[in-house]
Amino acid sequence: xxxxxxxxxxxxxxxxxxxxxxxxxxxxxxxxxxxxxxxxxxxxxxxxxxxxxxxxxxxxxxxxxxxxxxxxxxxxxxxxxxxxxxxxxxxxxxxxxxxxxxxxxxxxxxxxxxxxxxxxxxxxxxxxxxxxxxxxxxxxxxxxxxxxxxxxxxxxxxxxxxxxxxxxxxxxxxxxxxxxxxxxxxxxxxxxxxxxxxxxxxxxxxxxxxxxxxxxxxxxxxxxxxxxxxxxxxxxxxxxxxxxxxxxxxxxxxxxxxxxxxxxxxxxxxxxxxxxxxxxxxxx
DNA sequence: ATGCAGGCGCGCA
DNA sequence: TGCGCGCCTGCA
Numbered sequence: 001x002x003x004x005x006x007x008x009x010x011x012x013x014x015x016x017x018x019x020x021x022x023x024x025x026x027x028x029x030x031x032x033x034x035x036x037x038x039x040x041x042x043x044x045x046x047x048x049x050x051x052x053x054x055x056x057x058x059x060x061x062x063x064x065x066x067x068x069x070x071x072x073x074x075x076x077x078x079x080x081x082x083x084x085x086x087x088x089x090x091x092x093x094x095x096x097x098x099x100x101x102x103x104x105x106x107x108x109x110x111x112x113x114x115x116x117x118x119x120x121x122x123x124x125x126x127x128x129x130x131x132x133x134x135x136x137x138x139x140x141x142x143x144x145x146x147x148x149x150x151x152x153x154x155x156x157x158x159x160x161x162x163x164x165x166x167x168x169x170x171x172x173x174x175x176x177x178x179x180x181x182x183x184x185x186x187x188x189x190x191x192x193x194x195x196x197x198x199x200x201x202x203x204x205x206x207x208x209x210x211x212x213x214x215x216x217x218x219x220x221x222x223x224x225x226x227x228x229x230x231x232x233x234x235x236x237x238x239x240x241x242x243x244x245x246x247x248x249x250x251x252x253x254x255x256x257x258x259x260x261x262x263x264x265x266x267x268x269x270x271x272x273x274x275x276x277x278x279x280x281x282x283x284x
Numbered sequence: 285a286t287g288c289a290g291g292c293g294c295g296c297a
Numbered sequence: 298t299g300c301g302c303g304c305c306t307g308c309a
Binding site: 022115118123125126172173176211212215216217220233235236237277 | 293
């Protein structure tokens with residue numbers, strides 16, 4: 001049974017910016033320009049209509065609460081953008097370009113596996129692999145005549161062997177995902193404890209112990225699933241854009257980029273990263 | 285067609 | 298500790 005939640009007079013909400021800025025893999029554009037996606041046990045369609053955002057879909061719990069949490073609706077992005085725009089003109093410029101970006105509050109388990117898969121990979125292929133994994137091991141949910149699949153839990157994924165993952169197209173990441181699943185089931189990885197850890201340095205240290213998780217992936221998990229807005233994931237695009245804008249186009253090493261970002265953008269560096277990434281990648 | 289895509293893990297100084 | 302290199306795969 002479908003539920004519906006209408007957000008009136010939205011500020012800083014643009015579906016394209018939110019779903020195409022590289023933070024998520026399970027949202028797809030429909031023919032009517034709305035987006036449909038899966039998160040937790042929810043299948044939601046997001047429609048923008050004259051000064052309204054209409055969230056509708058299948059939701060076990062209350063759709064309003066689920067959307068407020070997932071879309072970070074209680075966070076004031078107008079304030080965030082004002083603060084960041086004052087830092088420098090490059091950032092101000094990129095914020096103008098992606099002014100409807102919001103950082104989604106995504107599920108930790110799904111984010112962990114998704115970003116292990118993202119290593120040395122491209123977005124279309126990452127999306128394909130995640131869909132195949134969900135179809136094979138997730139739960140089926142019907143919505144408006146189409147079939148969707150939830151992202152599988154650790155228990156559901158434990159059905160898969162290394163070979164199964166290889167067949168789904170994970171390539172050399174098969175062992176990493178397999179071991180991460182096993183480690184989680186054996187309590188070698190404690191998702192609840194990770195979720196409640198406030199200290200970013202401790203959190204990073206813990207995440208780096210997980211197979212397939214290096215600095216970049218750890219930062220993405222902290223930013224996209226654990227709301228650590230101060231972390232600054234450095235991928236090739238971010239490295240490029242920072243080097244171009246602030247280092248006279250001389251390629252800097254990730255460590256230098258990190259230090260620069262912390263100094264330049266401070267506690268909201270992760271947000272700055274999203275605006276810069278979205279702006280620069282769209283140029284290419 | 286060969287290089288590349290939102291890195292990681294390993295071996296070697 | 299800090300580097301360089303190989304790696305599955307699909308796509309241009």
